[in-house]
Amino acid sequence: MLYHLLYPLHKTLSVFNVFRYITFRTIYASLTAFLICFLLGPWVIRKLSNMQIGQYVRDDGPQTHLKKAGTPTMGGTLIIFSITVSTLLWTNLTNYFVWIVLFVTVGYGGIGFMDDYLMQIKKQSKGLTVRNKFLLQAILAMVTGILVYVSPDFSTRITIPFFKNLSPDLGWGYILFAALVIIGTSNAVNITDGLDGLAIGPFIIASAAYMVFAYVAGHVKIANYLQINYVAGSGEIAIFCGAMAGSGLGFLWFNSYPAQIFMGDVGSLSLGAAIGTVAVITKQEILLALVGGLFVIETLSVIFQVGFFKMTNGRRIFRMAPLHHHFELKGWSEPKVIVRFWIIAIALALISMSTLKLR
Ligand code: 57M
Numbered sequence: 001m002l003y004h005l006l007y008p009l010h011k012t013l014s015v016f017n018v019f020r021y022i023t024f025r026t027i028y029a030s031l032t033a034f035l036i037c038f039l040l041g042p043w044v045i046r047k048l049s050n051m052q053i054g055q056y057v058r059d060d061g062p063q064t065h066l067k068k069a070g071t072p073t074m075g076g077t078l079i080i081f082s083i084t085v086s087t088l089l090w091t092n093l094t095n096y097f098v099w100i101v102l103f104v105t106v107g108y109g110g111i112g113f114m115d116d117y118l119m120q121i122k123k124q125s126k127g128l129t130v131r132n133k134f135l136l137q138a139i140l141a142m143v144t145g146i147l148v149y150v151s152p153d154f155s156t157r158i159t160i161p162f163f164k165n166l167s168p169d170l171g172w173g174y175i176l177f178a179a180l181v182i183i184g185t186s187n188a189v190n191i192t193d194g195l196d197g198l199a200i201g202p203f204i205i206a207s208a209a210y211m212v213f214a215y216v217a218g219h220v221k222i223a224n225y226l227q228i229n230y231v232a233g234s235g236e237i238a239i240f241c242g243a244m245a246g247s248g249l250g251f252l253w254f255n256s257y258p259a260q261i262f263m264g265d266v267g268s269l270s271l272g273a274a275i276g277t278v279a280v281i282t283k284q285e286i287l288l289a290l291v292g293g294l295f296v297i298e299t300l301s302v303i304f305q306v307g308f309f310k311m312t313n314g315r316r317i318f319r320m321a322p323l324h325h326h327f328e329l330k331g332w333s334e335p336k337v338i339v340r341f342w343i344i345a346i347a348l349a350l351i352s353m354s355t356l357k358l359r
Contacts, residue, residue: 003092022215022235029090029239030246036082037250045254045261048072053120055262062320062328071259074116076267079247080109083274086243095236097281100147101274102240107140108186108273112265120264127265137186141179141273148280149175155229161287161352164227164359181285182276188295189272191302195324196259197252198338202294202345203271204248209291209349210275211241213282216356226356229283237281244274257335287355293348294341298322 003019010017018024048054054070084102091098111133119127128136148154149172156174157167170177193199216222218235251267254260263271272295279288289296305321318326327337 001093002089022218022238025090026211026215026239026242029086030242030249032089033082033086033243033246034250036085037078037247038253040078040082041250041254041261044075044078045072048074048261051121053116056120056123062325064328064334068259071262073120073262074113074264074266075251075255075261076109076112076263076265076270079251079263079267080105080270082247082250083240083243086246087240090243091236091239095233096151097233098236098240100144100151100281101237101277103147104140104144104182104277105270105274108137109266109270111136111140112267112269115265115269134183137183137269137273138179141182142175144182144277145175145178145280148178148277153232155231155283157229157283158285159229159283159287161290161355162358167229177285178280181280181288182273184299185276185279185288185292185295186269186272188292188299189275190265190268191322192295192298192324193263193268194322195328195334195338196257197255198324198341199268199271200248200252200255200263201338201342202292203275204245204252205342205345205349206275206288206292207241207245207248209352210278210282210284211238211245212353213284213287213356214238214241214278217282217284227359228356231281231283234282237278241278244271257338287352290352290355291349293352294345297344298324301326 003025006016007019010019049072053072053074055068055073057065057069059066083105087098087102111128115127115133149156156171157169158174158177160166189199189203192202214234214237216226217228217231218233218238220230223230251263255263275292276288279285279291301318301323302321305316305318308315308317319329320326324337324341328334
């Protein structure tokens, strides 16, 4: 909105010309989202506590988690609010992709909200049934895939990291591919969100990485120089990524160990779907497996654990899945698990950035 209100003033005062620059608006979108979370956080924590929206903790997990029962949850509502306000303030609202990412973020937040509401407020310990949750995710993801597919001049080729001449064209199959990326990322972040700051940390890192990918993909000269897909208009998504990173930092202020608030499914499902959608729009879909490699590792640990359990009639690979619980049960303190997983996430994001040159 500020772009539309203030940039035209540059004809009278040249200083307003700065609102044309995506870098400027990305920085201030990030700071705006951070400040909204940082300033509203204490009030939200008090509000959730007063509303008795405290985390129900299953007793079959690590015993160290039992003391977490009652921690205010559904903090994802604050994250989504701050990202949405900041994006509406700082982006060019005529940009088609901006509305797609806002649609997914709020839509998946709604699915998580329903799940949290049933679990935390109605005390139905399972929340939405797996079937209904997946069905809602699939519908939203397919609609998003179609919206991206019909966007002007959108390429249905997928980018294979390290191989610039290998980009298979999926045609309308891209809609299903995009939906799978969104659903997979949403659930991967959801599974990862099991320790204080464990999901929001790598989310901030992935948002920062995709901030760069969105900027270069939307800049025709840089995209051509790097020989990556030019996606007209994806530069505005860099501003959205800035808002995500800033919001994540603001939430981490309160979610850091020992957490004063959890994001809830409203947060984890929404943030995962948002990152997945950004990966699709910026044409860095496969690379998401590297940028969000920690989410992939956590999800694979569950898949292997459940698969091995079924194949061997009850034996386990890990002491407990997802992987963060395995290390907790090995005796690592929670902060040590969290920070070490962040270090891995940073390393993977740096490697993913190198693929812009290694092609
Ligand atoms: C999402 N939710 C956390 C919090 C957060 C198939 C299986 C892998 C499913 C998985 C599962 O239940 N996943 C649900 C993980 C939960 O966090 C809440 O959920 C929101 C995210 N969706 O925002 O509201 C607990 O995580 C802890 N937590 C923190 N700090 C945070 O900042 O400490 C969360 C955020 C919270 C809190 O204790 O209560 C969760 O862990 O449920 N199941 C599991 O992850 C379970 N693993 C398991 O069953 N493993 C089996 C098989 C299935 C692989 C095995 O290894 O044999 C573990 N989780 C629980 N109990 N709760 C272990 C058992």
